[in-house]
Amino acid sequence: MSAHERIPLARPVIGARERELVDEVLRSGQLSLGPFVTRFEEVWAERIGVRHAVACSSGTAGLHCCLHALGLGPGDEVITSSFSFVASANAILYTGATPVFAEVDPHTFNMDPAAVEAAITPRTRAILIVDIFGYPAEVPALLDIARRHGLGVVEDACQSIDGDFDGRKLGTFGHPAVYGFYANKQMTTAEGGIVLTDDPELYRLLKSLTNQGRSDDGQWLVHSRLGFNYRLSDVHAAIGIAQVERLDDMMAGRARVAGWYQDRVRAIEGVSPMFEGPQRRSWFVYAPRLDQDLDRDAVIGRLEAAGVSAKPYLPCIHLQPFYRAEHGHRPGELPVTEAISASTVALPFFPEMTEAQVERVCEALGAAVAAERGAGVPAAR
Ligand SMILES: Cc1ncc(COP(=O)(O)O)c(C=O)c1O
Known part of the structure; x- marks a missing residue:
């Protein structure tokens, strides 16, 4: 880059390994629902130390599925941060529920637990934690509030890939955490996301929801619930595997x-x-x-x-x-x-x-x- 060339905001690191794995997928002929997606999920589950990871087509898709899995609907409220990318609150709206915005801390830019507690009403059903700019939210304090009020919790860790709170990885706190892999993120799959969870039941539900509501025993073209096409392709997963390596x-x-x-x-x-x-x-x-x-x-x-x-x-x-x-x-x-x-x-x-x-x-x-x-x-x- 010359001294006067424009300096871009973001630029992914893509090299020979990404090309090699993408080429492997293309030559295999299996471009989706294949082994690279499974490998990508296994790599992440192992890295974070959770039992399951569910790859999906975007961070937004992952958030939507996790919120959908809580059974939210019209009349329900979900407390979240307004200092986030619009997808956080949109994922709440997709379920029919209403986002309620809690004020943030002036230093961390993440939700102030006291403001979250003050925002609780009889209609509150869940808290959508956001870890903005890669800095973790006050996860233990927010979980304590959720436990005392019987609320569901989902974590939008889309900007906090591989993040932790007090050394404990996000995704290992008992509620699902979602990463996003858009091209400006710490690592990318071009478009994509992943949900991390320790809960085997939620894992099965998310696998089904991201794949058109496929029946839990994976039977061919049997759909046991209303799902979405939120699959990550093997081409994208191949990029992701190479990216995790670096x-x-x-x-x-x-x-x-x-x-x-x-x-x-x-x-x-x-x-x-x-x-x-x-x-x-x-x-x-x-x-x-x-x-x-x-x-x-x-x-x-x-x-x-x-x-x-x-x-x-x-x-x-x-x-x-x-x-x-x-x-x-x-x-x-x-x-x-x-x-x-x-x-x-x-x-x-x-x-x-x-x-x-x-x-x-x-x-x-x-x-x-x-x-x-x-x-x-x-x-x-
Ligand atoms: C905080 C936050 N939430 C959600 C998303 C949505 O992720 P995606 O763009 O992969 O749908 C992003 C991505 O930019 C994000 O920064």
Whole structure:
């Protein structure tokens, strides 16, 4: 990459091993419902230390199946975070239930357990935990609330692949956890997801739900329930197997790049580096926070003009046009979530990023912030 080439936001690491395994699938003639999917599931179950893993066509599909398995329907409420990708809450809506958004912690950006407990009503049926930006939510505290109120729990760990809380892997806490493998994630299958669970009954149900409600004994074209076509193909699973083989290296690469960023961003006035707390972050994005007086969109515009890709990330779910129009949500409902969402910027972040590229991004960021400060016009929010 030349010194002036645009630095992309994300870039997957794809090499000879991915091509070799994909080629093996193509030559085998079995492109779906084949041994590569089974192998991919086994690799993950073993890596995390759970009894079962169910591959599916996306993280969204995995979330939908887990929520569907709780038997949710119209009139039910599920508490979740608005500081997430829209798929978290959409998966709740697919079941007919209503997402109820709990306020987040200003440091971890994950749901505040006290806010979750305060959001419980007689209609609450479940909590959808989200581990945002690869930092684990307060899983034990949320599970305690769920146990005391008799609520189901599903975990959206789509951004927290291979993550843990106090060293205990997400997915091993007794409720299902879902990863997403879109191309910007810590590892990818192009599109895809996986559900991790220790529960053999849930495993059988998820295998059926992801495969058109196929009967539990797997009989040919016998469908015992309404299911979905949420299968992952063997072509995608082959990419995934190769990616898991290089996952430790890619994670180390992300952590190294994050370290370079943290050191430099700390020195830029008006920008806060990403939170470092007691838990390990499974590095997914690098999204520092701008001071509130800065016009984030203007800073992003200056970065883009300097050849540095940057995006406002994450928009909060409750203020998406659809959630405002159909569900009546309004600004001001979740002040902490909205303030975070209005001030975080995703910068280029991928395992093969060089220190020189990080330097270039940070120089551009420092210059953009200084220019905005110099412009002296406070942002209208
Ligand atoms: C927090 C979160 N939840 C759910 C999803 C949905 O995953 P997918 O895109 O694989 O459907 C994503 C993926 O981007 C995500 O970041």
